[in-house]
Amino acid sequence: MSRVDLVITTGEPAGIGPEVSLQAAQAFLQEQADAHITLIGDPSLFGETVRHPRLQIESVKLNKPVVSGTLNQSNAAYVLATLDSAVAGCQAGRFQAMVTAPVHKGVINQSGIAFTGHTEYLAAACGVERVVMLLCANLPAGLMGLQHGLPLRVALTTIHVPLALVPAQITVKSVLETIEILHAGLKNQFGIAQPRILVAGLNPHAGEGGYLGSEESSIIEPAIARAQQAGIRVAGPFPGDTLFDFRSLDQVDAYLAMYHDQGLAPFKFVAFNTGVNVTLGLPIIRTSVDHGTALDIAGKGVADSGSMLEALRLGFQLARHRKAALHASGA
Numbered sequence: 001m002s003r004v005d006l007v008i009t010t011g012e013p014a015g016i017g018p019e020v021s022l023q024a025a026q027a028f029l030q031e032q033a034d035a036h037i038t039l040i041g042d043p044s045l046f047g048e049t050v051r052h053p054r055l056q057i058e059s060v061k062l063n064k065p066v067v068s069g070t071l072n073q074s075n076a077a078y079v080l081a082t083l084d085s086a087v088a089g090c091q092a093g094r095f096q097a098m099v100t101a102p103v104h105k106g107v108i109n110q111s112g113i114a115f116t117g118h119t120e121y122l123a124a125a126c127g128v129e130r131v132v133m134l135l136c137a138n139l140p141a142g143l144m145g146l147q148h149g150l151p152l153r154v155a156l157t158t159i160h161v162p163l164a165l166v167p168a169q170i171t172v173k174s175v176l177e178t179i180e181i182l183h184a185g186l187k188n189q190f191g192i193a194q195p196r197i198l199v200a201g202l203n204p205h206a207g208e209g210g211y212l213g214s215e216e217s218s219i220i221e222p223a224i225a226r227a228q229q230a231g232i233r234v235a236g237p238f239p240g241d242t243l244f245d246f247r248s249l250d251q252v253d254a255y256l257a258m259y260h261d262q263g264l265a266p267f268k269f270v271a272f273n274t275g276v277n278v279t280l281g282l283p284i285i286r287t288s289v290d291h292g293t294a295l296d297i298a299g300k301g302v303a304d305s306g307s308m309l310e311a312l313r314l315g316f317q318l319a320r321h322r323k324a325a326l327h328a329s330g331a
Helices: 017-031 073-091 105-110 118-125 163-169 172-188 204-210 215-229 246-251 260-271 306-329
Strands: 004-009 035-041 055-059 097-100 132-139 150-156 196-200 233-238 254-257 276-280 286-289
Touching: 004 073, 004 306, 017 035, 017 055, 017 306, 035 073, 035 306, 073 097, 073 105, 073 118, 097 306, 118 276, 118 286, 132 172, 132 260, 132 306, 150 172, 150 246, 150 260, 172 196, 172 215, 172 254, 172 276, 204 215, 204 233, 215 233, 254 260, 276 306, 286 306
Parallel strands: 004 035, 004 097, 035 055, 097 286, 150 254, 196 233, 196 254
Antiparallel strands: 132 150, 132 276, 276 286
16 A cells, blocks of 8 residues: 555644654554654654654744643644644645644633634635534444444534524534535545434434424424435434434444534543544545543643544545545546
């Protein structure tokens, strides 16, 4: 296989991003001889430990010196500059996938820069109107009675939205487009020929026949019907409290939740620090850790780099699959 170039944006400099990025990069390069990794960040954050021939640093200078665990608004622009550099590199073909370490939304907004999250920022940077957040994990045999390891994938219809504003963003258009993007991503990036998708309702008991809400019958069901008419294997809406059934996990390629915590709470219960966040709908491949900046343990050498390692593995796999697909198509 040909070389795959990955780029890591190392995240909030006062958090665990720089250390888990370096640790995971070094571990991954031991696994994959065809991988090359570029860390984007200030070289001072990595000390003298970058000595691997297939690992390099692309320097973006901090605005202010960093104290581990202490946020500084002055470095908010630095964080976004690392993202801009990675996106530009992917768009230019220098990198086949970007992997992102956690950032701190609060300090970026406090600096005067409006920032909702990586997903929305990357969509704007790539000129894409709608993207889909997909959380992925490989669940091991034995977990909750699983006879063998299985993948768990959970996508979101709305992402970083206050709960009070979620219903207004659940429309036939938004649900249908999310299903379409999820289907295309599973097919084109994950190589699943006929993806199977289960969709959650918005209300308790999926509306209980209209007694607990009407969004299921007036919005979600029509969107699913239109997707089915287009040949997509999708079903629902199902009650959110019974959707995630381990007994049917081997028959589902992805679950679609209506809002952030409906999908991420069950996902993180079984896959915390091993999950990977994938942004579908972008013209570039992007994976990420599923945890935050962990300011309380930053700089202490105890951070777990497992999620970053999984993000690198999945980014590498998706990049290889895309390369193979392009080669097969003659592009």
